[in-house]
Amino acid sequence: MAIELNMILQAKMPNGQLDVAAARLPAVRPVIGDWLFHDDAYGAQMVLKRHLLQTQERDVYAQLPEGLAASRGFLAMALEVLPDGFQVDGGQVTCPDGVQVTLEWDAPLWSVGQILQQDVCILEKRGDEHVLTGAVLCFPASWTLAQKIGKPLIAIHEPVPEYDAQIATRVQRLFDGVQAERPIWRANALRYDDAALYQPRLENDPRPVGKSDAPYMRSERQTILRLPQPDAVAFVIHTTVVKTD
Helix, strand or coil: CCCCHHHHCCCCCCCCHHHHHCCCCCCCEECCCCCCCCCCCHHHHHHHHHHHHHHCHHHHEEECHHHHHHHHHHHHHHHHCCCCCCEEECCEEECCCCCEEECCCCCHHHHHHHHCCCEEEEEEEECCEEEEEEEECCCCECCCHHHHCCCEHHHHCCCCCCCCHHHHHHHHHHHHHCECCECEEEEEEEEECCCCCCECCCCCCCCCECCCCCCEEEEEEEEEEECCCCCEEEEEEEEEEEECC
């Protein structure tokens, strides 16, 4: 499927996001305003997301049975705060690009992937750590969902060198401490030679991060919010890619 590159790219980086990305891990900020939004690349990016869900479901979607309730909880929360441009009519959502999506409550993250520009990971407390129990991940930045589903936070972040035991402890505290209706967010930013949004990599594969003069800047706004289900949180990823030259 061919999508023009200039259509999947955003026109500009959100104000202040690169400053947040430059802060030391796991620097977070309270969400001011809406945690759910869409931008100028919504239409083209959703064409790609829906195509990936239809043709590569096992690569971009995973749901453990024990995580289904939390995934349903996220879908219900998202429907309540959909931004302007969306319309909900019973069991159907009309998206800003005119596509109508029938809600599938037995596969809630599948529906999320058809509706939202963001990728979503659901994590639930199991013992001392949060474990990935469901996800729709159409725009991975050098990781592979099949290797991470069912794993706790510290295993999810292998082999990220910056994610040491100290950072892992601080991140776990963030997940434990995030409060209902008070989401928090952080961001990252890396240069890439390739603007493709779908860039999965296995844990031992080399990372295709570009040098300082690489032509694309890729940044993820990562929002963490508490779900109604006990010890469950959503990790919501909004990916922005801009041309830098």
